Amino acid sequence: MDILQLIEEIEDIIEESSSIPFSGKVMIDKDEILEIIKEIRIKLPDEIKQASWVKDEKQRILAEAQKEADTIVSEARTHLEELIDHDEITKLAQVRAEEIMARSQNNAKEIRIGAVEYADNLLMETQEYLKEQIDILDKNRQELRGMK
Structure with a gap:
């Protein structure tokens, strides 16, 4: 998986996450996002x-x-x-x-x-x-x- 796909995966997670009422915030799985960020770091050019x-x-x-x-x-x-x-x-x-x-x-x-x-x-x-x-x-x- 390349960096662009990983970034798209983060975007998908954010867009699909449950939103907190009356705010622009969402709840995300911290470990899942951190794992993707770790993969991005590994694949940095x-x-x-x-x-x-x-x-x-x-x-x-x-x-x-x-x-x-x-x-x-x-x-x-x-x-x-x-x-x-x-x-x-x-x-x-x-x-x-x-x-x-x-x-x-x-x-x-x-x-x-x-x-x-x-x-x-x-x-x-x-x-x-x-x-x-x-x-x-x-x-x-x-x-x-x-x-x-």
């Missing part, structure tokens, strides 16, 4: 699961980039402290440390931008897929309403 993975992966990449940048900065500071006693060497070390910091920040920024673009593309694809599924659901519901 890989694109949705992949979007979640991309989000987690983006965080991992950003953390890794930040760790790498921190390591480079730490190494640059250590190197700078070793050379602090020598005036000319100190100046060169300071310039080199700034270059390393700028490079590491640029690398981290490029990695973050790449991760965000990658995540955005996957989320866009997932969004388009979900829009198509919603359009199909809307058409199916309109057809059902036309049959009444």
Whole structure:
């Protein structure tokens, strides 16, 4: 059974359930609905699961980039402290440390931008897929309403 059929099954259960007088509410079998929802979760398209993975992966990449940048900065500071006693060497070390910091920040920024673009593309694809599924659901519901 695919997701659309499961959603239709939920709609059927709701439409066939006993209504509570003087309200727009109905009584449904909680376990039956939860079982169908569990089946829907199991059958969710890989694109949705992949979007979640991309989000987690983006965080991992950003953390890794930040760790790498921190390591480079730490190494640059250590190197700078070793050379602090020598005036000319100190100046060169300071310039080199700034270059390393700028490079590491640029690398981290490029990695973050790449991760965000990658995540955005996957989320866009997932969004388009979900829009198509919603359009199909809307058409199916309109057809059902036309049959009444």
